[in-house]
Each structure stands twice: as structure tokens, then as C-alpha cells.
Amino acid sequence: MSEKVIVELGDRSYEILIGSGIRELAKQSDLLVTDSNVDKYYGSWAETKANCKYIFPAGEENKSIQTVADICRAAAQNRLSRKSVMTALGGGVCGDMTGFAAAIYMRGIDFVQIPTTLLAMVDSSVGGKTAVDIPEGKNLIGAFHQPRRVLIDTDFLKTLPLKEIRCGLAEIIKTGVILDENLFAELEKAPETLTTAPDYARYSSIIRRCCELKAQVVAADEKEGGLRAILNYGHTFGHAFELLSNFTLSHGEGVALGMCAAGEYAAAEGIWSKQEALRQKKLIAALGLPTRLDTAYKTGDVIQAMLGDKKSASGKINLVLPTRIGHAEIFKDAAAGKIALAVESIYA
Ligand SMILES: NC(=O)c1ccc[n+]([C@@H]2O[C@H](COP(=O)([O-])OP(=O)(O)OC[C@H]3O[C@@H](n4cnc5c(N)ncnc54)[C@H](O)[C@@H]3O)[C@@H](O)[C@H]2O)c1
Ligand SMILES: [Zn+2]
Numbered sequence: 001m002s003e004k005v006i007v008e009l010g011d012r013s014y015e016i017l018i019g020s021g022i023r024e025l026a027k028q029s030d031l032l033v034t035d036s037n038v039d040k041y042y043g044s045w046a047e048t049k050a051n052c053k054y055i056f057p058a059g060e061e062n063k064s065i066q067t068v069a070d071i072c073r074a075a076a077q078n079r080l081s082r083k084s085v086m087t088a089l090g091g092g093v094c095g096d097m098t099g100f101a102a103a104i105y106m107r108g109i110d111f112v113q114i115p116t117t118l119l120a121m122v123d124s125s126v127g128g129k130t131a132v133d134i135p136e137g138k139n140l141i142g143a144f145h146q147p148r149r150v151l152i153d154t155d156f157l158k159t160l161p162l163k164e165i166r167c168g169l170a171e172i173i174k175t176g177v178i179l180d181e182n183l184f185a186e187l188e189k190a191p192e193t194l195t196t197a198p199d200y201a202r203y204s205s206i207i208r209r210c211c212e213l214k215a216q217v218v219a220a221d222e223k224e225g226g227l228r229a230i231l232n233y234g235h236t237f238g239h240a241f242e243l244l245s246n247f248t249l250s251h252g253e254g255v256a257l258g259m260c261a262a263g264e265y266a267a268a269e270g271i272w273s274k275q276e277a278l279r280q281k282k283l284i285a286a287l288g289l290p291t292r293l294d295t296a297y298k299t300g301d302v303i304q305a306m307l308g309d310k311k312s313a314s315g316k317i318n319l320v321l322p323t324r325i326g327h328a329e330i331f332k333d334a335a336a337g338k339i340a341l342a343v344e345s346i347y348a
Contacts, residue, residue: 002018002019007215007218008219016152016211016215017150018207020200022153023153026049026114028049029050029085029112030078030084031052031078031080031086032053032087033054033089033090034094035059035090036055042116050087052074054070054071056071059093062093063131064133064134068100068101072104080105081109082106084110085112087111087112090120091116092120096139096142097132098113099113099147100141102130102145103145113150115150118168118172121207122207122211125147125150125152126211126214126215127146128144128145128222130143137310162196166195166253167251169187169288170253170256170259171252172210173256173280173283174234176325177322177326177328178233178322178326179326180213180326182326183206184283186205191286194206217231230320230329232320234320237258237259237343238254238259239254239258245295259280260281260284264345265339265341265342269321271321273324292346292347296348299340300340302339302343303336303339318332318334
């Protein structure tokens, strides 16, 4: 059984197909890009779906302009034309780089996303943001380039380590808090069947709902003029925690802690009920994500790190804050003192 979501963007509209075995719907690709881990599991299958394959070493540290240049060189060596199609088979790192390579190779060719991590299935493969990192910051070079199709095969989750499943779950909780109370409530049911004893069939409908919600946001605000920014809920705090931990915190852990801090901020401001902030914290913990910061970072350092985030405009920190489960708004120019209190309230 498969599920389908359409991202409505006029002549650039595309479909997202979700379900077990969906990968078999992939058409022959001219260049399939994957990482060294994914290749170990799925490389021989990938070869049946592509004329050639480019493998880069797995890891965020390889999400670079150099790897994108190498992908473009592989495209040229294999004589890809403007009519050719690239395919990303992998997590968000692979999707972001393949998408960027497809955006710039011959000024733009088509590409297809076949996400293999939960995070990529519910977030990065949909919406057309592509990017690479530079030493000065993450995702600082990139382009908007929508895929032609997204094929989400839940069977890929069977080999995904639990730590990576949890990274995806952090984004799913985020989506529930900001956009959909039903999704949030669904996650509260039997959390172990999403983590330690995974029921992969359950994931199909959860992923479909996340894609539907993200598709609506992207259709309304493709280039993040306004609404799309709510998807950064938990991320302004979260990126700061990731950075200050020297990336010993994963992105999912950073976002989980970021949502806790944002929840404390919103509750202290009186715009979100304390009960709902607690309900969020309970769900985060039930899914095996952290709710307390083990290291008490200096609040001044946290604020500096938040100001350094590329989303904070002109020395001001804007926060996405929930007003109820299922709804969030952007609050401009958050006060440093209040941010400090929110961070201190999640120290272990
Ligand atoms: N474009 C967007 O809108 C957007 C949104 C969110 C995140 N991102 C980006 O996504 C990236 C993070 O993505 P990610 O968490 O998928 O990381 P990732 O691509 O590095 O994948 C995580 C790890 O899982 C491995 N892996 C992937 N699929 C597997 C499978 N099925 N079985 C076993 N191992 C597998 C990978 O090799 C890697 O080691 C970041 O660079 C972030 O900036 C982009
Ligand atoms: Zn994220």
C-alpha cells in the first residue's frame, strides 16, 4: 500500500510516494549519488536503477563545495546533458548535495530524491532547499531547486541506526508541535513501537502526514519569506547547543533540547500553557531524546551562538514559539535575559 502527497508549485509541482517497496518505482537515472554507508547496504540495488553511480564518503564533514564539484565532474565525464536526471539515494547530506549539483550542473537539470534516513523522509527531501557547508557555517552556499519526484521507501528504515531514527523523530515532534496536534497525539501512543521495537508500517502514515504538512508550508512560502520560517522551531536554540557541544550533541538532540528551551520561554511569557510545555517534554523523553542539558553552557555563549545563526537577522534573535500544540508563531527580537532564563531552566 502506498500513500501519495502532491507539492503544489504550478509547473514545478511534484509527487511524493510513500510506502514499503516504493523504491522499485524509480526510473532509470543517469547519475545516482549515494554515500559510502548507504552504498554498502543498497549499492547493488542502486546499480539496477542507474547508468552510473557516484559514492562520496558518508558524513556531514563531506557536505562541501568540493564534493559537489566532484559530483558535477562525474556528471560531465558520464556525458549528462540538460535532459539528464540525477538521483539522490541517501540522507539529508546526500540529498542536499545532489540537489545542489543538479541545480548548477549545466545551469540546472532534473533530480529525484530517494531518502533513506527518517530525517530526510520527513524533512530534507521535500521542499527544494539544497546546500553545502563552508568552514564559516552550515548550509551557507546553496540554491532552491525542487526535485521532480520524491520516492520514500520505509523499508530503508530497517537498517537505520536508532540514533538516526531519533534525529528524525525530533523533526516529527517539531512538526506536530507547530502544525498538527493529531500528529503529536499519534506520537504519544506506544512510543516504543517508533524506537526500540519499531513497527515500520506505523511510520508510513506518520511520514505521509509530515510530508503533507511540509508540502503545504512550502506551497505557501517556497523561498521562506515568512511562514516557512516556523519550521525552524527549536532550531535557533538547538543549533547553539550543537555548536557549543562541539557537535557531540546530534542535530536531533540539539533540536529536542531547543524545543524544551523554547517551550520554557513560551511558558514563562504566558503565551503557552505550562501543561502543554510539560506534555511536549514528556513526549521528547518518551522517544528517547534529551530534555536536560548536561553541560551548563554560559548563557552569554548561548546567546552569542544564537546570534551567529544565519537565521538571526541584524543582531536580533527571533524565536518560533508555540501558542498551543499544533500552532506556532514567530516572535521578533527576543530579550537576552529571558533567553538566559529559559536555557538555565533546562540545565540538568
Ligand atoms: N534541505 C533541507 O530542507 C534540510 C532540512 C533538514 C536537514 N537538512 C540537512 O540534512 C542533513 C542531515 O541529514 P541526515 O540526518 O539524513 O544525515 P546523513 O545524510 O549524514 O545520514 C545520517 C547517517 O545515516 C547513514 N544512513 C543513511 N541512510 C541509511 C540507512 N537506510 N541505513 C543505514 N544507514 C544509513 C548515513 O550514511 C549517515 O552516516 C544536514 O546536513 C542538514 O543540514 C536539510
Ligand atoms: Zn532540523
